Amino acid sequence: MNHPTTSELLRADGIGKTYTGEKGTRTEAIGSVSFTVGDGEFVAIVGPSGCGKTTLLRTIAGLLKPSRGELTFDGQPIRKVPDGFGIVFQEYNRSLFPWLSVRKNVEFGLHGLSRQERHERATESLEQVQLSDVEGHYPWQLSGGMQQRVAIARALATHPRVLLMDEPFASVDAQTRIKLELMTAKISSKLGLTTLLITHDIDEAIFLADRVIVLSARPSHVVTEVAIDLPRPRDELGAKADPRFLEYRRIIYDAIVHPDESGAVVEHASAVGT
Numbered sequence: 001m002n003h004p005t006t007s008e009l010l011r012a013d014g015i016g017k018t019y020t021g022e023k024g025t026r027t028e029a030i031g032s033v034s035f036t037v038g039d040g041e042f043v044a045i046v047g048p049s050g051c052g053k054t055t056l057l058r059t060i061a062g063l064l065k066p067s068r069g070e071l072t073f074d075g076q077p078i079r080k081v082p083d084g085f086g087i088v089f090q091e092y093n094r095s096l097f098p099w100l101s102v103r104k105n106v107e108f109g110l111h112g113l114s115r116q117e118r119h120e121r122a123t124e125s126l127e128q129v130q131l132s133d134v135e136g137h138y139p140w141q142l143s144g145g146m147q148q149r150v151a152i153a154r155a156l157a158t159h160p161r162v163l164l165m166d167e168p169f170a171s172v173d174a175q176t177r178i179k180l181e182l183m184t185a186k187i188s189s190k191l192g193l194t195t196l197l198i199t200h201d202i203d204e205a206i207f208l209a210d211r212v213i214v215l216s217a218r219p220s221h222v223v224t225e226v227a228i229d230l231p232r233p234r235d236e237l238g239a240k241a242d243p244r245f246l247e248y249r250r251i252i253y254d255a256i257v258h259p260d261e262s263g264a265v266v267e268h269a270s271a272v273g274t
């Protein structure tokens, strides 16, 4: 079953970002991007290298100020990282503290909770990513895939309403990547998490998402959006053998490689009748 898309939780309205360098050089990373994400929906954003995907995610997360446009979370403007956002970055080795155990890394950042609550949250989220048995280890004693699972557990421990993921599986080997994708799909479905995934991998986007948003090259705009009508739970081999999977791959590939032939620029998710 696909995730329910009951009400809008995130909205980007004409978001743009222009970086200004030290010598006044300007890089227009994001031209104008608009989309919405429904409560409980899994949305993937794909686009060519350098089109501003990371910039967009950091902007949505409240870590970067947009140069133009408006972002809202549950109807409220995003000015800083909102409570209720969990973020997972590509560089797990830079986001984990090497001097803290796996458990302490997961508990880190759980402000305002009692010691017992922090302990319970960490126990629960380490179970979700199947790392309970290494909670006393240090990150550098774990494989790359396990370290990324710690980073995911840390995000889950905050009980986020929205999980933002920036190329989370780009730095692990292909087999680990498949396992992490399956784990993410399972957790996201089970918790009904609203998830926004940035990836350059078209297959990953189709396999995981309810909807894929395709960005153009820099300065980026939305080229098209594709609703992914594949049953859940999905398994890698079954989903990828489905003729619809191949058709989605073709549409998205064409939109990235030949954006001008993909039809009109889509300004709002609602415009594509997803």
Ligand SMILES: Nc1ncnc2c1ncn2[C@@H]1O[C@H](COP(=O)(O)OP(=O)(O)OP(=O)(O)O)[C@@H](O)[C@H]1O
Binding pocket: 019, 020, 021, 027, 028, 029, 047, 048, 049, 050, 051, 052, 053, 054, 055, 056, 200, 218
């Ligand atoms: N802090 C910065 N200052 C100036 N320019 C930047 C900065 N960060 C990113 N850029 C530029 O903005 C553009 C978009 O970069 P960004 O990393 O967001 O793209 P991306 O789609 O995530 O790239 P990739 O697919 O290679 O990961 C690039 O031209 C990049 O050089």
